[in-house]
Amino acid sequence: MNKKTIAIIIFLTSISLIGIVITQLFWVRNAIKMKERQFYHRVSIALKSTVEQLSDIRKDTSHNNFTSVCKPGCSMITENIVSVIKPASLDSIIKDEFANMNIQMKYEYGVFRKSDSNFIIGANNNFKNEIIKSEHFTSLSCLWKPDSYVLGVYFPDEKNFLIGEMFGWLFISALFLLIVIFSFSYIMLSLVKQKKISEMKTDFVNNMTHEFKTPIATISLASEMLLKPSINELPSKTEKYANIIYDENNRLKNQVEQVLQIAVLDKGNFKLKKTEVNLHEIIELAVDNFEMIVKQRCGKIIKHLDASMATFFADPIHITNIIHNMLDNANKYSPEPPEITVSTKNIEKGIILSIEDRGIGIIRENQKHIYKKFYRVHTGNIHDVKGFGLGLYYVKIIVEAHGGSIKLHSEIKKGTRFEIYFPFIKN
Ligand SMILES: Nc1ncnc2c1ncn2[C@@H]1O[C@H](COP(=O)(O)OP(=O)(O)OP(=O)(O)O)[C@@H](O)[C@H]1O
Numbered sequence: 001m002n003k004k005t006i007a008i009i010i011f012l013t014s015i016s017l018i019g020i021v022i023t024q025l026f027w028v029r030n031a032i033k034m035k036e037r038q039f040y041h042r043v044s045i046a047l048k049s050t051v052e053q054l055s056d057i058r059k060d061t062s063h064n065n066f067t068s069v070c071k072p073g074c075s076m077i078t079e080n081i082v083s084v085i086k087p088a089s090l091d092s093i094i095k096d097e098f099a100n101m102n103i104q105m106k107y108e109y110g111v112f113r114k115s116d117s118n119f120i121i122g123a124n125n126n127f128k129n130e131i132i133k134s135e136h137f138t139s140l141s142c143l144w145k146p147d148s149y150v151l152g153v154y155f156p157d158e159k160n161f162l163i164g165e166m167f168g169w170l171f172i173s174a175l176f177l178l179i180v181i182f183s184f185s186y187i188m189l190s191l192v193k194q195k196k197i198s199e200m201k202t203d204f205v206n207n208m209t210h211e212f213k214t215p216i217a218t219i220s221l222a223s224e225m226l227l228k229p230s231i232n233e234l235p236s237k238t239e240k241y242a243n244i245i246y247d248e249n250n251r252l253k254n255q256v257e258q259v260l261q262i263a264v265l266d267k268g269n270f271k272l273k274k275t276e277v278n279l280h281e282i283i284e285l286a287v288d289n290f291e292m293i294v295k296q297r298c299g300k301i302i303k304h305l306d307a308s309m310a311t312f313f314a315d316p317i318h319i320t321n322i323i324h325n326m327l328d329n330a331n332k333y334s335p336e337p338p339e340i341t342v343s344t345k346n347i348e349k350g351i352i353l354s355i356e357d358r359g360i361g362i363i364r365e366n367q368k369h370i371y372k373k374f375y376r377v378h379t380g381n382i383h384d385v386k387g388f389g390l391g392l393y394y395v396k397i398i399v400e401a402h403g404g405s406i407k408l409h410s411e412i413k414k415g416t417r418f419e420i421y422f423p424f425i426k427n
């Protein structure tokens with residue numbers, strides 16, 4: 001998949017996800033509103049029914065007491081509203097009606113005059129203001145005509161109740177949304193990561209083919225020369241070509257071994273053969289072997305082996321490889337005649353080996369990637385510097401397998417210093 005397709009997919013999916021989130025929020029809002037309306041409706045039925053019952057009670061009493069004077073629905077001037085709407089009966093009717101409508105929430109009610117908000121029932125209520133402003137009310141004009149009275153109910157927990165009713169659904173939809181967003185981000189990150197790895201692998205294969213091609217071509221040329229009949233008369237040339245074949249073959253062998261070694265590391269089943277080793281001895285040997293390469297480029301290797309305790313338990317072959325890899329990098333990434341400093345020092349529980357060069361340096365942004373498999377810093381003119389991007393990957397794994405760690409200090413165009421810490425542990 002190319003970069004453009006990935007970008008389009010990420011864009012479209014992100015837009016769709018935002019769309020889903022907005023739609024979901026819209027539906028949730030609608031559902032809350034619907035619940036709210038249902039609740040209002042239930043309260044309104046309960047209030048109407050309360051008034052009807054009060055009205056029925058009133059009719060009965062009027063009938064018994066004032067049959068000749070009072071028509072149903074009207075009021076006697078001698079009457080008082082509290083005698084018409086008895087607080088005790090109102091209380092029990094409201095309670096029954098709310099129970100009938102399955103309204104189990106805490107409520108506060110009051111009866112007040114519409115014109116001046118004067119309470120005749122519930123005057124001591126703390127929620128008087130809320131009752132006056134409440135949207136749950138019903139007129140009592142059919143019970144008491146002289147003034148217009150209102151029965152208002154206020155539910156202190158109304159908002160919480162409605163959200164509480166929807167909480168399950170809200171929670172489930174938020175959870176599903178989070179899962180979708182998380183999975184999407186995870187898949188996208190993996191996709192980008194996979195793409196990077198595949199690019200690095202392609203680089204590696206190209207690199208490897210290139211690296212193998214040169215010795216193969218040289219060997220083929222040298223063997224062609226050896227096959228010429230005239231060569232028998234020139235033994236010095238025979239030796240020269242045989243040496244070339246031998247050296248190039250060795251180079252090929254080392255490269256193949258390097259790649260195979262990484263395959264073993266990847267499987268994770270490599271075993272360290274630890275013995276007591278002297279780091280200074282290994283350094284001396286590795287530097288001796290490497291010095292020739294550096295001197296060819298008019299460079300030098302400076303040693304400051306200051307650690308007083310240089311013996312520790314380690315796998316000597318791997319430690320040699322580590323030093324070789326570090327020297328190889330210091331040399332490869334120094335465009336001028338290399339000046340490499342190898343030093344050791346002791347800290348409380350181990351040894352620090354540092355390898356410093358005055359080469360091209362590594363910019364901060366790339367520093368965190370250099371231990372990754374196949375990673376090579378991309379610079380415009382680095383084609384002449386060969387490598388698989390495996391050296392530091394190998395170094396880090398082996399150092400950590402010894403219980404140690406690796407740190408890097410680098411400044412672009414000034415140089416790089418790698419510090420490797422080996423602890424004094426036996427296992
Ligand atoms: N001393 C250094 N100075 C500047 N850049 C470095 C140095 N050491 C490593 N690097 C950068 O880190 C990258 C990874 O290094 P690493 O040793 O893993 O691979 P390599 O040298 O490219 O190939 P290999 O070691 O497998 O032959 C290098 O390609 C280089 O860009």
Ligand SMILES: [Mg+2]
Pocket residue numbers: 325328329387390391392
């Ligand atoms: Mg290297």
